[in-house]
Amino acid sequence: MRDLHSRRLVPRARELRGAMTPAERRLWFDLLRSHPVRFRRQVPLLGFILDFYAPSARVCVEVDGASHDSPDAVAYDAERSRGLAGAGIRVLRVRNVEVMRNLPGVAALIESSLRE
Numbered sequence: 001m002r003d004l005h006s007r008r009l010v011p012r013a014r015e016l017r018g019a020m021t022p023a024e025r026r027l028w029f030d031l032l033r034s035h036p037v038r039f040r041r042q043v044p045l046l047g048f049i050l051d052f053y054a055p056s057a058r059v060c061v062e063v064d065g066a067s068h069d070s071p072d073a074v075a076y077d078a079e080r081s082r083g084l085a086g087a088g089i090r091v092l093r094v095r096n097v098e099v100m101r102n103l104p105g106v107a108a109l110i111e112s113s114l115r116e
Helices: 007-018 022-032 071-086 096-101 103-115
Strands: 040-045 048-054 059-064 090-095
Touching: 007 040, 007 048, 022 040, 022 048, 022 059, 022 096, 022 103, 048 071, 059 071, 059 096, 059 103, 071 090, 090 096, 090 103, 096 103
Parallel strands: 059 090
Antiparallel strands: 040 048, 048 059
8 A cells, every 4th residue: 555655745634634624523533533443534645635544444534515515626526536446445425514413324324334
């Protein structure tokens, strides 16, 4: 996996770890930080910074807010997901509002993906 790591993005990933959105903080502190499958946050990989990534399961969880609603952002996210899928990484996209209002549902989605 070392060749997939994007070293040039490490400083930005560090910044993002310290500036998580409220939804990212909730998902991390209430679920993923202590999950039996080890997740990492703000992982530079394949030229992108993944919100949360479980290397052993090759599952990425992206927490999307309103900035992902524009047509350009939707196209970028789709291309990014295709690139990650091409590397064997499953991408789960969840909305900020879902994390804040329905964390058990988000947890069930993540668990289901980890079992597959």
